[in-house]
């Protein structure tokens with residue numbers, strides 16, 4: 001079975017640049033204030049969601065392993 005992830009967007013740093021939607025159109029949406037939200041906070045591991053997190057210019061997207069809380073992105077130092 002593949003990993004399950006928990007996705008959070010830190011809306012105190014999100015600048016609404018929409019790179020995350022470009023990389024994972026099924027993973028995120030922007031609200032009226034141009035703040036990104038994960039469509040499914042708990043989701044199967046996904047290359048697109050990882051690419052979205054990596055592309056975010058302000059590292060607002062945080063991915064952890066569902067259950068253990070282990071860091072997926074940004075990776076643990």
Ligand code: SF4
Pocket residue numbers: 009013014015016017018019020021035036055056057058059060061
């Ligand atoms: S890429 Fe980052 S800053 Fe841009 S909308 Fe998505 S979460 Fe916000």
